[in-house]
Amino acid sequence: MAEQQIPSASMSHLSIGEVLAFLLEEFPDVTISKIRFLESQGLIDPERTPSGYRKFYDDDVELLRCILREQRENYLPLRVIKDRLDSGEIDPTTEIPRPSGIKNIPDDGAGTDALFAHTAASHANATNAGESSVDHRQAPVHDPIPTDALPTDEPTAKAPPTPTPTIPAPNLLPGVVLTKSELCSMAGLDAAEFDNLESYGLITSLRGSSGIYDEGALDIARVSKQFLDAGADARHLRGWKVAADREVGLFEQMIQPLLRQRNPQATGQARQHLVDLDQLGGQLRDALMQAAMRHHFED
Structure with a gap:
């Protein structure tokens, strides 16, 4: 997608509304509130006029594009993006593409498969759309990914689906x-x-x-x-919410005697008791579900 040309410095700065207009073609979901939120999180720092209006220059717009691309293409949380911008690992001024998902994932490797799958799916969508332009820049090469591991926009059939392995998703810090x-x-x-x-x-x-x-x-x-x-449907899932609220209410009643003591030791015991109760609750739910579904698996 060809990017709109940003006015040169001789045309002074851009307002936040003008910046939004330049970004919408590539990022249809971006809003003025999103740009303000990125500023509140310290990722961008536009100048201000004496009356408080934001002043965006070329570098500010390119930085915004870089941040939005990292979110969309690599699913990076804002804190990670900020850290990597500050350290220079992410450079908004370069046009050379980095291998998606290799340098931009947590050290424990969480989410690697999901990022690789996203890259492959984007390439497949571009091919199917009949794009004829050739990118002569070197692109990252990854191992082939099974077709059934790629994300799809096709609606799921109403028949009971066959369970498939879940692709690990990037964790939020x-x-x-x-x-x-x-x-x-x-x-x-x-x-x-x-x-x-x-x-x-x-x-x-x-x-x-x-x-x-x-x-x-x-x-x-x-x-x-x-x-x-x-x-x-979402209304079907409401039952889990109601059951969880009732379970938490019961647990809170059971730890009240400890909380009334108002001392650090009792508070610590109450928290540990909550952990134990939660584990017991999970075991009971599993046992009840197994008992209720057993007849489906009997010959």
Whole structure:
């Protein structure tokens, strides 16, 4: 996709609205609120006029493009992007493509398969679209990926699906927050699916905020997406939310005697008791489910 030419320095700076207009062609989901959010997280730092209006120059726009590409193509959390920009590992001024997913993943290798699959799927989509342009820059070479491991936009058949291995997804670092568009991108949800899950209370924003989500919401969104692809509706998943709330309510009642003591030792015991109860609850749910489904597996 050809990028729009940014006005030269002789044309002074751009406003945030003008920057948005330049970015929308390549990033249809970007908004003014997203640009402001990136500034609040310290990823961009545009100049300000005496009256407080933002002033964007060529370097600012290229930096924004770099950040948005890292999110879209490599699924990197904002904190990781910021760290790598600060260290120079990500250079917004270079036009030489880096091997996707090799230098831009956590050291433990989490998410490698997902990033490689995303790269292969993007290449396949471009080929099917009949693109005739040739890129003479050296592209990264990866091992072939099984066709059934690639993401697809085709709707899942309503018949009960055959379980398939889940491709590991990039993990969100503790403390990193996401906007709605970022969460949808990382979980594979479209806007309608997200809105349905949120309307039934499965996905909730952080307390005291609107439209900001944490790693817990991302975990729920990813699991919910798999249920949706299997043919369930968001309203069906509401039962898990209700059951979880009831279970937590019971656990909280059981640790109240410890919490009333108001001392560090009792508080630590209460927390450990919660962990133990959660494990017991999981074991009981598994046993009940096995008992309820046993007749399906009997000859």
